Amino acid sequence: MQHRRQPPSASRPGGLHPAASLLALLLVLALPRATAAPAGHEDTGRLPDAGLPRGLLQHAARAALHFFNFRAGSPSALRVLAAVQEGRAWINQKKECQVDLAFTTESYNQEEGEERLGKCSARVLFRNQKPRPAVNVTCSRLIEKKQRQEEDYLLYKQMKQLKTPLDVISMPDSHGHIDPSLRPIWDLAFLGSSYVMWEKTTQFLQYYMMQLSRVKLWKTDDDEIDFDYTVLLHEFSTQEIIPCHIHLVWYPGKTLKVKHHCQELQTPEEASGAEEGSAAALTDLSRTSREKRSVYTES
Amino acid sequence: MRLILFLGALLGHIYCRETFVGDQVLEIIPRNEEQIKNLVELEAEEHLQLDFWKSPNNPGQPVHVRVPFVSLQAVKVFLESQGIAYSIMIEDVQVLLDKENEEMLFNRRRERNGNYNFGAYHSLEEISQEMDHLVAEYPALVSKVKIGYSFQNRPMNVLKFSTGGDKPAIWLDAGIHAREWVTQATALWTANKIASDYGNDPSVTSILDTMDIFLLPVTNPDGYVFSQTTNRMWRKTRSRVPGSYCVGVDPNRNWDADFGGPGASDNPCSDSYHGPSANSEAEVKSIVDFIKTHGNIKAFITLHSYSQLLMFPYGYTCSNSDDFDELNKVAQKAANSLTNLYGTNYKVGPICSVIYQASGGSIDWAYDYGIKYSFAFELRDTGRYGFLLPANQILPTAEETWCGLNTIMEHVRDSISTDTPGSKHH
Numbered sequence: 001m002q003h004r005r006q007p008p009s010a011s012r013p014g015g016l017h018p019a020a021s022l023l024a025l026l027l028v029l030a031l032p033r034a035t036a037a038p039a040g041h042e043d044t045g046r047l048p049d050a051g052l053p054r055g056l057l058q059h060a061a062r063a064a065l066h067f068f069n070f071r072a073g074s075p076s077a078l079r080v081l082a083a084v085q086e087g088r089a090w091i092n093q094k095k096e097c098q099v100d101l102a103f104t105t106e107s108y109n110q111e112e113g114e115e116r117l118g119k120c121s122a123r124v125l126f127r128n129q130k131p132r133p134a135v136n137v138t139c140s141r142l143i144e145k146k147q148r149q150e151e152d153y154l155l156y157k158q159m160k161q162l163k164t165p166l167d168v169i170s171m172p173d174s175h176g177h178i179d180p181s182l183r184p185i186w187d188l189a190f191l192g193s194s195y196v197m198w199e200k201t202t203q204f205l206q207y208y209m210m211q212l213s214r215v216k217l218w219k220t221d222d223d224e225i226d227f228d229y230t231v232l233l234h235e236f237s238t239q240e241i242i243p244c245h246i247h248l249v250w251y252p253g254k255t256l257k258v259k260h261h262c263q264e265l266q267t268p269e270e271a272s273g274a275e276e277g278s279a280a281a282l283t284d285l286s287r288t289s290r291e292k293r294s295v296y297t298e299s
Numbered sequence: 300m301r302l303i304l305f306l307g308a309l310l311g312h313i314y315c316r317e318t319f320v321g322d323q324v325l326e327i328i329p330r331n332e333e334q335i336k337n338l339v340e341l342e343a344e345e346h347l348q349l350d351f352w353k354s355p356n357n358p359g360q361p362v363h364v365r366v367p368f369v370s371l372q373a374v375k376v377f378l379e380s381q382g383i384a385y386s387i388m389i390e391d392v393q394v395l396l397d398k399e400n401e402e403m404l405f406n407r408r409r410e411r412n413g414n415y416n417f418g419a420y421h422s423l424e425e426i427s428q429e430m431d432h433l434v435a436e437y438p439a440l441v442s443k444v445k446i447g448y449s450f451q452n453r454p455m456n457v458l459k460f461s462t463g464g465d466k467p468a469i470w471l472d473a474g475i476h477a478r479e480w481v482t483q484a485t486a487l488w489t490a491n492k493i494a495s496d497y498g499n500d501p502s503v504t505s506i507l508d509t510m511d512i513f514l515l516p517v518t519n520p521d522g523y524v525f526s527q528t529t530n531r532m533w534r535k536t537r538s539r540v541p542g543s544y545c546v547g548v549d550p551n552r553n554w555d556a557d558f559g560g561p562g563a564s565d566n567p568c569s570d571s572y573h574g575p576s577a578n579s580e581a582e583v584k585s586i587v588d589f590i591k592t593h594g595n596i597k598a599f600i601t602l603h604s605y606s607q608l609l610m611f612p613y614g615y616t617c618s619n620s621d622d623f624d625e626l627n628k629v630a631q632k633a634a635n636s637l638t639n640l641y642g643t644n645y646k647v648g649p650i651c652s653v654i655y656q657a658s659g660g661s662i663d664w665a666y667d668y669g670i671k672y673s674f675a676f677e678l679r680d681t682g683r684y685g686f687l688l689p690a691n692q693i694l695p696t697a698e699e700t701w702c703g704l705n706t707i708m709e710h711v712r713d714s715i716s717t718d719t720p721g722s723k724h725h
Binding site: 175238267 | 419420480526527531532534545549564566568569570571653654655682683684685686687688689690692
């Protein structure tokens with residue numbers, strides 16, 4: 001498409017052609033502005049970073065978001081990672097991996113079109129291969145609290161209108177499709193799964209929610225949504241699919257109550273017998289000491 | 300009518316390029332030689348990224364130029380300051396392209412021949428039928444080559460794209476991991492793209508005039524069928540060892556590249572189980588035998604999902620390969636071309652630093668065997684849907700992936716032109 005003709009050599013001796021100088025001025029104006037800060041690099045603090053795993057910043061951001069989503073407790077206002085803006089990582093003397101980072105988020109619930117970019121900053125402390133990283137995260141407010149409560153209540157009403165007990169197998173289906181009327185179920189399940197995913201995350205293990213199998217939905221006497229389901233989590237570094245049984249109780253504005261039990265990877269010997277789960281422990285987060293060290297703020 | 304010609308030419312130019320939101324097409328009529336000179340100087344300013352559809356020639360003859368959004372103000376100010384008259388022919392190029400694109404997509408999605416919808420997920424039988432259909436429709440170019448059998452005795456069918464002769468070749472496979480359905484779907488679309496573009500698209504034509512392409516759309520047919528009928532999340536083959544309770548081996552830990560090393564499991568129940576020995580899996584052995592027998596494979600490309608990555612060796616070690624610089628440059632170029640279509644972001648680099656250390660992988664084996672251009676794609680998305688990518692993303696995924704594949708193939712083609720003919724592998 002582009003014809004390139006050689007610009008004629010300057011015909012006037014001394015002094016710039018007036019148009020050329022104007023051009024030069026315009027060039028300066030037209031030059032693209034400095035781009036946004038590039039994605040952070042993995043720096044080391046006091047100790048060599050021999051143990052730092054790949055994609056640590058993204059990993060830390062996702063861990064922070066699992067925690068944030070759970071604590072926000074709002075199935076209509078879930079966030080996913082958009083991009084890491086900057087970050088640093090250290091390994092401290094206790095062999096803990098600390099990550100400070102800033103990242104942008106987008107809305108999980110919205111499909112294409114509406115782009116609401118949020119900003120978060122977080123400090124994530126991975127405890128030397130132990131799960132449940134300590135998270136201190138602050139995110140910009142995307143929508144007013146009142147609107148968020150309204151949208152949560154709308155979601156709640158949509159769920160109440162579903163016929164119960166609801167028996168759904170495989171959501172999404174094999175082709176990635178979720179029936180729009182059942183979408184609130186997925187969002188609420190994602191909220192509950194966020195807790196479980198945070199709970200299992202280590203500096204080497206990261207989780208994604210793949211699919212719901214076996215969904216049961218009841219209502220309790222006080223109108224809470226009582227939700228029992230099995231979720232398939234995908235752990236990235238091992239590529240394993242981890243089925244987790246989750247039982248949650250939710251009412252808009254009230255703290256989410258979550259019970260869970262995940263199936264661990266079988267060894268060949270164990271595989272021949274049935275895998276009986278131990279009794280699921282009720283998880284009341286306010287009691288957990290690790291939880292106390294984690295902080296979530298929406299500014 | 301003129302507009303249609305412009306758009307047609309523009310569309311041909313823009314496939315795999317960036318979007319044009321806010322860009323305008325201006326018509327400028329220079330009145331004298333001085334104004335012509337100004338426009339020529341403007342044309343030479345690279346930073347403005349002007350795209351002249353009709354270049355400045357003689358006074359009184361209209362000049363047409365597409366001005367990117369970011370340069371609009373500067374250009375208009377310049378024209379006005381020089382007293383050069385202009386008018387806006389197209390207010391927003393993207394709006395027009397969107398309409399045109401919509402129609403294009405609609406036409407593409409309509410049944411082309413028979414009932415195969417490339418924008419949907421298909422059973423193994425449907426895929427096999429469509430492969431036969433392509434062979435029947437393009438007999439001079441496409442043939443089917445059986446390279447072996449799976450554990451459960453399903454044929455491993457490869458599509459060969461060839462314009463004849465004993466040419467060097469590109470290897471492309473998909474679906475080595477059963478649950479990564481967007482890869483098999485992308486492979487079918489790609490097969491159709493290559494077949495229908497030969498003779499029409501200069502790039503595909505020159506690639507196939509220089510090299511053959513071997514495409515294996517379903518590398519793990521047993522696993523694929525199992526993921527369709529029983530367990531959507533199945534990854535491995537379906538091989539059984541007598542006495543073992545757990546089924547299957549991770550076919551991408553089974554290659555002879557630091558087999559049994561880090562990043563692979565020796566637990567048969569694990570999804571990354573490397574298997575009893577290298578090439579123990581029939582599916583892997585079939586490919587290895589084929590590549591060795593052919594003797595002149597110049598590129599080895601494999602498709603996975605998900606994560607949006609374009610990677611090259613090594614996975615089994617975190618040391619860089621000898622060809623790091625070149626492979627990195629090619630991969631970067633390919634990823635940029637991919638991103639330019641729909642804005643999908645890809646990360647680029649060696650497997651070990653981009654994803655994780657993993658031994659026994661296919662492109663590590665291919666590279667160490669002597670196939671320099673070895674690449675692995677991880678297609679959409681980044682985890683929102685993961686393996687369960689909705690079918691409405693198949694076509695955009697395939698289209699953008701093609702931009703990346705095409706870039707790599709062109710580079711391989713160009714490298715062959717400087718090769719000594721008849722060079723073979725050890």
